[in-house]
Amino acid sequence: MGVIEGEGGSALAKLGNIKLSEAARGLALAMPPLAYTLLLLAVPILAVIYLSFTAREPDADGNMVMSFANYVRVWTDPLYLHLLARSVGISVIVAVITVVLAYPIAYFIAFESGKWRHLWILLITVPFWTSYLLRVLSWKIALGQSGAINSILLWTGLIATPFEGLLYNIGAVVTVLAHSYAVFAILPIYVSLVRLDRSLLEAATDLGDGAVRRFVRITLPLTQRGVVGALMVVMIPTAGDYVTPVLIGGKDGIMIANQIQAQFGKANNWPLGAALSVSTMLTIGFAALAILVLARKAGRLAR
């Protein structure tokens, strides 16, 4: 496609004259990040998939043996199935809670914050300037038996003995994850709300809707993409979180990622760890797909 014009000038000038098609230029621009993504994302994933189909021990000649055994184990062992179900369950619950809590915040920033809008956005991201680990550890301090919450409750005399159930259970994991991922839910919802044409809201009011009807009929359907985006952005990474379950979850709060880590670490069974990883990816993929389909169905109900 390249056309070289003129005969004079340096080779560099000639090179500059090469006219690439629009698509080719776009591809050229996207090349470095594309290569980076392929190298650091696609290749490792393919390696994990390959690994998951190998046996733990090579055969007598030292060759890799292909096997479905890892998957059979993952999908028949109640321990793994239970962990998988718990992880997906926690991630869905965390995503829903986070989005429900994030929506009013995003709404407030988009509609009511006026000239302080950018300050609010900044304030919401401030906690994320510190490391994830530190934030989880501070939750441990807050939720602990002699932590901040219990201390305050004791001090005010609302309770006589400290709560013990605040830490080391699923509830604690959900609380901490919901907080950790809040900003990722607020931002996409905020963006969709800011883009919402205000005159559509005025038109709905003009045609008789009160605040609640208008929200259900116009605001929510038209910010659906933001909401679904937020659900995905929270759900997918939380399913694979292992820091929070380790530090906060206790025995009952362990998730699938902890098991994967164990297989790649202590247990030294990489193929099984790989099979667990792939199974988790697939399960979460299906859960995400189900949410998309449900959201689309719900969207059609709006009238």
Next chain:
Amino acid sequence: MNTPIISIRGVSRHFGAFTALDNIDLDVKQGEFFSLLGPSGCGKTTLLRMIGGFMEPSSGKIMIDQKPMDGLAPNQRPTNMVFQNYAIFPHLNVADNVGYGLRKLRLDKAQFTARVQEALERVGLSGLGHRGGHELSGGQRQRVALARALIMQPKVLLLDEPLSALDKKLREQMQLELRRLQRAVGITFILVTHDQYEALSMSDRVAVMFKGRIAQVAPPQDIYQRPASRDVADFLGGMNFIEAQIEAEDALELKLASPLTGPITLARRDGFAQGLGKATLGIRPERLRILGPKETAPIEITGTLYDKVYYGEVTHYSVAVRGNTQPLQVAVTNSSGGPELAAGSEVKVGLDRSALVLLAP
């Protein structure tokens, strides 16, 4: 019939130090096509949005159908609005857009469909009910917005520059259709526009607004032919202004002198309260004509032609005259096949006494 459908008394609106509306008094009659005309920033949209309930006045009172509207939200008022960008709900099809306000009534399906169908037919969109709200042309969007508002059977329909997004041809067609539709449904229409032709061609009465005040309220002919002030005259098409002196007055007549026209006597207009002294006379360009060598007119002004602009159906001549800083604009219809006039030539401009309008300064 004589009680106004909308009655506005002493309405003001301030935004910080800026006064958007300054003590507005206005009555709109039942069944009237009423226009609010003015340049951008004159407060016309603010006034419309207050009638619709999207904004509250800082002071004053708005009554619709003899009920005070203080603090009532748009969904509690007997008004509906056609928005400037039409505000078509993109996630709903045409039928659901049009029937949006009916859902609250919980009609059965047949009734709902019948009323939507009727509304679509009225605006010439029958058969497009299933089209998505996001896949409509500008004209179609406007019709959907109209049908969606009219289906609510409002006492007053508010239209916020509804034609400004359309191209010229479609705009002119929609002007006629809007007028016809208004007559057919008999609902009071209040139209906000900055286009004087739109206001003149569609309205029963026009209110011309400047800087938060109403300068004149009158039927289109009166607004155009007898503008109350220089501002109104200037906003509604071209107007030549001539300096004059009022030298004598009595109950019926004013005697004026102007270096251009010589002494003239004009009938006194109602409400014209200016005393003796300096005054401004206005003449519409189309009320002036270029006289041939043998033609005469009651008033004749000699000048030099220095420019002309050809517009197809009319040609605008600029004639420089002594004693007036601005050249006279003369609009000549290109039907008579008059003489070709070259720039620089001497011309005689003629007019009748009735072409002169005395303007408040």
